[in-house]
Amino acid sequence: MDKSKKTAVEASINEALRDKKYLKLRNELATLKPADIAEYIMRKESKDRLVVYRILPKELAAEVFAYLDADVQQTLVMSFTHEELSSVLDELFLDDAVDFLEEMPAYVVDKVLAHTDPEQRKILNRFLQYPENGAGSLMTIEYVMLNKNYTVEESIGRIRRIGIDKETVYTAYVTDNMRVLEGVVTVKDLLLAENDEIIGNIMDRNVVAVHTNDDKEKVSEIFKRYDFISLPVIDWENRMVGIITIDDVVDVIQEADTEDFERLAALRPSEKPYLKSSIFDLTKNRIVWLLVLMISGTFVGTLLGIFEDAMLVVLVTFMPMLTDTGGNAGSQAATLIVRGLAVGEITTKDFKKILWKEIRVALLLGGILAAFMFARFTLQYALISREDIGANVYLTAAVVSISVFFVIMISKVVGSMLPLIAKKLKLDPAIMAAPLISTMIDAVSLTFYFGMAKLILNI
Amino acid sequence: MDKSKKTAVEASINEALRDKKYLKLRNELATLKPADIAEYIMRKESKDRLVVYRILPKELAAEVFAYLDADVQQTLVMSFTHEELSSVLDELFLDDAVDFLEEMPAYVVDKVLAHTDPEQRKILNRFLQYPENGAGSLMTIEYVMLNKNYTVEESIGRIRRIGIDKETVYTAYVTDNMRVLEGVVTVKDLLLAENDEIIGNIMDRNVVAVHTNDDKEKVSEIFKRYDFISLPVIDWENRMVGIITIDDVVDVIQEADTEDFERLAALRPSEKPYLKSSIFDLTKNRIVWLLVLMISGTFVGTLLGIFEDAMLVVLVTFMPMLTDTGGNAGSQAATLIVRGLAVGEITTKDFKKILWKEIRVALLLGGILAAFMFARFTLQYALISREDIGANVYLTAAVVSISVFFVIMISKVVGSMLPLIAKKLKLDPAIMAAPLISTMIDAVSLTFYFGMAKLILNI
Numbered sequence: 001m002d003k004s005k006k007t008a009v010e011a012s013i014n015e016a017l018r019d020k021k022y023l024k025l026r027n028e029l030a031t032l033k034p035a036d037i038a039e040y041i042m043r044k045e046s047k048d049r050l051v052v053y054r055i056l057p058k059e060l061a062a063e064v065f066a067y068l069d070a071d072v073q074q075t076l077v078m079s080f081t082h083e084e085l086s087s088v089l090d091e092l093f094l095d096d097a098v099d100f101l102e103e104m105p106a107y108v109v110d111k112v113l114a115h116t117d118p119e120q121r122k123i124l125n126r127f128l129q130y131p132e133n134g135a136g137s138l139m140t141i142e143y144v145m146l147n148k149n150y151t152v153e154e155s156i157g158r159i160r161r162i163g164i165d166k167e168t169v170y171t172a173y174v175t176d177n178m179r180v181l182e183g184v185v186t187v188k189d190l191l192l193a194e195n196d197e198i199i200g201n202i203m204d205r206n207v208v209a210v211h212t213n214d215d216k217e218k219v220s221e222i223f224k225r226y227d228f229i230s231l232p233v234i235d236w237e238n239r240m241v242g243i244i245t246i247d248d249v250v251d252v253i254q255e256a257d258t259e260d261f262e263r264l265a266a267l268r269p270s271e272k273p274y275l276k277s278s279i280f281d282l283t284k285n286r287i288v289w290l291l292v293l294m295i296s297g298t299f300v301g302t303l304l305g306i307f308e309d310a311m312l313v314v315l316v317t318f319m320p321m322l323t324d325t326g327g328n329a330g331s332q333a334a335t336l337i338v339r340g341l342a343v344g345e346i347t348t349k350d351f352k353k354i355l356w357k358e359i360r361v362a363l364l365l366g367g368i369l370a371a372f373m374f375a376r377f378t379l380q381y382a383l384i385s386r387e388d389i390g391a392n393v394y395l396t397a398a399v400v401s402i403s404v405f406f407v408i409m410i411s412k413v414v415g416s417m418l419p420l421i422a423k424k425l426k427l428d429p430a431i432m433a434a435p436l437i438s439t440m441i442d443a444v445s446l447t448f449y450f451g452m453a454k455l456i457l458n459i
Numbered sequence: 460m461d462k463s464k465k466t467a468v469e470a471s472i473n474e475a476l477r478d479k480k481y482l483k484l485r486n487e488l489a490t491l492k493p494a495d496i497a498e499y500i501m502r503k504e505s506k507d508r509l510v511v512y513r514i515l516p517k518e519l520a521a522e523v524f525a526y527l528d529a530d531v532q533q534t535l536v537m538s539f540t541h542e543e544l545s546s547v548l549d550e551l552f553l554d555d556a557v558d559f560l561e562e563m564p565a566y567v568v569d570k571v572l573a574h575t576d577p578e579q580r581k582i583l584n585r586f587l588q589y590p591e592n593g594a595g596s597l598m599t600i601e602y603v604m605l606n607k608n609y610t611v612e613e614s615i616g617r618i619r620r621i622g623i624d625k626e627t628v629y630t631a632y633v634t635d636n637m638r639v640l641e642g643v644v645t646v647k648d649l650l651l652a653e654n655d656e657i658i659g660n661i662m663d664r665n666v667v668a669v670h671t672n673d674d675k676e677k678v679s680e681i682f683k684r685y686d687f688i689s690l691p692v693i694d695w696e697n698r699m700v701g702i703i704t705i706d707d708v709v710d711v712i713q714e715a716d717t718e719d720f721e722r723l724a725a726l727r728p729s730e731k732p733y734l735k736s737s738i739f740d741l742t743k744n745r746i747v748w749l750l751v752l753m754i755s756g757t758f759v760g761t762l763l764g765i766f767e768d769a770m771l772v773v774l775v776t777f778m779p780m781l782t783d784t785g786g787n788a789g790s791q792a793a794t795l796i797v798r799g800l801a802v803g804e805i806t807t808k809d810f811k812k813i814l815w816k817e818i819r820v821a822l823l824l825g826g827i828l829a830a831f832m833f834a835r836f837t838l839q840y841a842l843i844s845r846e847d848i849g850a851n852v853y854l855t856a857a858v859v860s861i862s863v864f865f866v867i868m869i870s871k872v873v874g875s876m877l878p879l880i881a882k883k884l885k886l887d888p889a890i891m892a893a894p895l896i897s898t899m900i901d902a903v904s905l906t907f908y909f910g911m912a913k914l915i916l917n918i
Contacts, residue, residue: 031665035684160650169647170629170688187646188628191619206490224713225494227706229629229688246705247686250712254683257716258798261723265794266787273804274795275812282816283823286791293787294828294863297780298835304776316775317763320901321756323779327786328725328752328894332745335724336733339717345732353734357741364742369753376757404753435787442779 006032010040017048026055034060038067050079062091070103071276077108085115093167095140095248098127102137135219136212138252139233139242144172148182148200152193159187168245171230174203179239181232183207209234212241216252221344223249260342263430264335266293293435300443307450310459314381314389318400319446326407326445327438329365333358333415334437338429341419348424351417358412366408370401377401391457399456403449411441469499476507485514493519497526509538521550529562530735536567544574552626554599554707557586561596594678595671597711598692598701603631607641607659611652618646627704630689633662638698640691642666668693671700675711680803682708719801722889723794725752752894759902766909769918773840773848777859778905785866785904786897788824792817792874793896797888800878810879817871825867829860836860850916858911866904873900 009031016025029037029052037056041049041064053076056064065073065088077085089097089112101109101124113121123141130136144166146155159169172190174183183203193202209232210219222231223246233242259269266289272281304311337354340346346354377397381389389396415437419429453459468490475484488496488511496515500508500523512535515523524532524547536544548556548571560568560583572580582600589595603625605614618628631649633642642662652661668691669678681690682705692701718728725748731740763770796813799805805813836856840848848855874896878888912918 033665033667033685035686156650169650187650191615191628191646206492208492224709226492227494229705246688246709250683250705250709253709253712254716254802257713258802261720261794261798264720264723265790267791267794274799275805275809275816279816279819279823282820283827286788286820287824287827290784290787290791290824290828290867291831294780294784294832295835297783298777298832300779301776304779305772308772311772311775313764313767313770316770316778317760318757319775319778320759320763320782320905321753323782324756324759324786324894324898324901325749325753327783327897328749329745331724331894332726332749335720335726339720340733343713343717346734350734357734357738360738361741361745364738365746365749368742368746369749372750373753373757376754408749435783435790438786439783442783446779 006036013040017052022055025052026057029056030060034063035067037064042069042072046075050076054084058087059091062088066092066096066100069273069276070100073100074104074108077104077112082115085112089116089120093140093142094123094127095138095167097124098137101128102132130212133215134212135210135214135216135233135244136242138216138219138244138248139212140167140245141242142167143230143232143240143243144169145179145240146172146174146185146199148174148176148198148203150199151195152190152197152199152202153195155185155199156190159190168230168243171243173232173240173243174199175240181207181209181234181238181240184232207232209238210244211236217256219244220249220252220256224253224344256342259428260338260430263428264331264338266290266435289435293439296439297442300439300446303443304446304450307447307454310450310454310457312390312396312453312457312459314391314396315399315450315453319449322400322403322407322445322449323438323442325369325404326411326441327435329362329408330411330415330437330441333412334419337416337419341423341429348420351420354416354420355413358416359409362409362412365412366405369408370405373404374398374401391459395456396453399449399452403445403452406448407441407445410444411437414441465495472499476511481514484511485516488515489519493522494526496523501528501531505534509535513543517546518550521547525551525555525559528735529559532559533563533567536563536571541574544571548575548579552599552601553582553586554597554626556583557596560587561591589671592674593671594669594673594675594692594703595701597675597678597703597707598671599626599704600701601626602689602691602699602702603628604638604699605631605633605644605658607633607635607657607662609658610654611649611656611658611661612654614644614658615649618649627689627702630702632691632699632702633658634699640666640668640693640697640699643691666691668697669703670695676715678703679708679711679715683712683803715801718887719797719889722887723790723797725749725894748894752898755898756901759898759905762902763905763909766906766913769909769913769916771849771855771912771916771918773850773855774858774909774912778908781859781862781866781904781908782897782901784828784863785870785900786894788821788867789870789874789896789900792871793878796875796878800882800888807879807883810876813875813879814872817875818868821868821871824871825864828867829864832863833857833860850918854915855912858908858915862904862908862911865907866900869903870896870900 009028013025013028016028041052044052049072053061101112113124116124144159144162146158150158155172159172170187172185173181174185175181183205184207185199185203189202208222208226210222212233212235219231228246230243230245232240233244235241262269268285268288270277270281270285337346374397377400378393381387382393418437422431423429468487472484472487475487500511503511508531512520560571572583575583603618603621605617614631618631629646631644632640633644634640642664643666644658644662648661667681667685669681671692671694678690688705690703691699692703694700721728727744727747729736729740729744796805833856836859837852840846841852877896881890882888
């Protein structure tokens with residue numbers, strides 16, 4: 001549906017809502033996708049939200065509920081009757097119900113669990129206990145399981161009978177009588193096979209599965225690698241416990257990337273969207289690194305104290321250029337390595353190759369930048385301004401450009417190696433945030449800079 | 460399959476290859492997934508690659524081919540016979556064939572197209588002309604189309620007949636006699652409906668579709684929003700031209716994130732994996748920004764020249780702290796905004812909310828950091844070292860900490876607003892790379908710093 005059509009439908013929904021024409025409201029809402037209805041509800045005032053939500057057919061209501069932001073879910077749930085609460089929990093897919101409960105404060109979870117039957121409560125409690133970063137937390141139990149002794153016809157019949165509440169029916173999991181996973185069969189395979197063929201003969205025995213405790217990153221790597229739509233989750237005795245579907249994995253990939261972005265920018269990763277984060281949350285996520293880096297920055301300065309006598313004004317004016325160049329060159333290298341590790345293009349085993357590559361790149365880059373800097377310096381001080389800088393212009397130009405070369409070399413090596421070292425130590429490579437690298441490089445390169453000045457300019 | 464099992468299979472494949480036991484080789488390979496066979500081939504010497512590839516059954520060979528890196532595809536293709544080339548093109552899904560051709564140099568494309576029949580060549584040429592950033596370039600034509608007048612039984616029959624070569628059979632597209640898209644129906648719907656029901660009555664008329672020229676980002680947003688497995692592509696008369704499947708969209712999301720990472724780190728985005736990029740490519744992608752930023756950095760210095768008389772050594776030693784803090788604070792804000800825009804959490808319309816939020820965060824952060832800095836400064840110079848810094852210690856501490864406060868304020872505002880301005884001007888927000896922001900902030904904040912020193916310390 002294109003934008004103008006969507007706006008027209010929305011205007012008509014607003015009108016029906018205002019005029020309390022509930023039948024019309026319900027019919028108009030039904031022309032929208034669940035994600036669009038959720039967005040519409042979130043844009044409304046709280047009193048309208050409940051009205052719109054209550055008018056939706058039961059099944060659609062649950063689908064819409066899964067797309068709502070946690071704060072809207074919470075206010076809705078607090079106004080729900082007993083029946084509404086039971087109904088939404090019955091209709092939600094298990095993974096969506098668990099996602100919702102994980103976001104709620106304890107008193108809401110208690111209210112919700114009080115309205116479920118004992119069997120459902122047991123399942124929900126089990127799912128809530130899976131570690132947040134594990135495959136178990138992405139899992140759902142609404143999948144189709146077939147016995148390997150079924151025929152194709154029996155299998156299709158079973159899917160027709162039980163499929164309606166399953167999150168995906170396109171891949172069915174074939175097990176023995178003890179629920180041990182033995183193979184998979186797709187609906188495509190079923191449709192293309194003879195009716196009386198035995199499932200055990202047409203299933204693909206080469207199944208890729210994960211365990212409940214495997215971490216989310218592993219799950220998303222498997223999806224990216226094999227282009228799956230769903231993936232079975234098994235326990236330590238190879239028994240089926242659930243499946244993970246690709247729509248949840250898209251979110252995992254995006255969350256992991258967001259965390260890397262945040263770490264590289266010296267932020268504490270946060271799950272809350274920016275606009276929903278309070279001033280205090282935002283401050284909390286930024287203050288630690290800023291404070292640490294600010295204080296380390298002052299030590300860089302203290303280090304420079306020993307070169308007090310070498311601090312010609314002209315040298316001081318090139319300090320920002322030097323520290324910025326080091327920071328930029330370092331963060332270029334660090335970002336490529338962090339990203340390469342994240343998408344699986346490089347591993348820690350490649351460290352020699354990377355080091356050798358970065359050294360050669362740094363030779364080239366450093367050479368070009370140093371030459372530019374020498375030209376720019378002599379152009380200004382020997383040809384244009386001709387002012388007295390307190391030292392020989394060409395020697396000073398040499399100090400500045402040799403330092404540029406040194407800075408590039410050290411920052412490319414440090415920037416590329418630190419993320420690999422972090423990975424080797426089983427830390428997040430992005431934790432070697434570009435700013436941390438910058439501070440280290442600042443210290444080394446400014447010391448080198450004023451040291452060179454002392455040596456070459458004899459001051 | 461777990462790692463140890465995989466290593467065992469690989470050892471056995473290596474053995475069969477070495478001993479030229481081709482039947483065993485073929486059987487062992489068949490136990491691996493196409494993605495794993497491709498990885499195995501890429502790890503081998505070139506002469507072994509062709510042997511392993513040739514032993515694969517035709518259909519599996521095409522699947523494996525799609526997973527190979529472009530350079531390996533190219534060397535294989537150059538060794539292919541006429542028959543092998545035709546066969547791989549016949550078996551590849553159209554989108555994989557187009558992806559492959561797009562990566563090849565012109566002479567390889569010519570060789571390949573010379574081996575296709577005229578009809579296939581026409582389709583390939585049309586697809587190769589779709590703009591690289593558009594929905595058309597992600598599209599495939601292997602989908603199931605149903606006429607709205609079919610019954611459920613006829614439809615299932617049709618899927619059974621023609622489904623085998625289709626990339627997905629799980630969503631079928633329902634059209635009128637002129638191929639105009641009218642609705643979608645999933646295999647799940649078909650399996651759950653009565654056999655004699657007419658498709659036109661059970662199809663979902665509320666179809667989301669994209670046009671061939673819509674850009675990739677729009678496509679990936681739709682997939683993320685609605686949790687689709689596939690999406691129809693239509694022309695300007697609403698006629699079906701192809702579909703996009705979710706596995707290709709996962710790659711789009713990842714590529715877009717990689718580009719943002721690169722832009723934020725002042726790198727020119729590149730499509731080549733790090734380890735496959737030459738030294739010259741890497742240098743080329745880094746040099747421009749480094750050069751621009753280095754030269755701008757020297758102007759920051761020149762600006763400082765006017766404060767020559769205010770340059771107490773103690774003030775100079777706090778310069779790195781000040782510029783680093785500004786850079787870090789700015790890149791924190793910029794990263795949150797760039798990421799928020801990318802995942803659709805914020806839009807340019809939110810700019811007032813964001814500005815107000817950042818100002819309050821900056822007040823808090825700036826206050827805390829300035830207090831720390833005042834304490835650290837007076838602790839060192841009034842209590843511990845007691846050295847003569849050439850000015851009143853408390854006034855100098857005030858200059859440094861007021862500057863810290865100012866730097867935080869200016870960098871949060873600039874860092875959050877520049878990406879929004881870029882977006883408004885229809886530029887990539889990540890192009891307002893954190894380093895560019897740092898250089899701007901350096902200039903403003905160092906001028907403020909030495910200006911304050913002149914004013915407060917009367918030097």
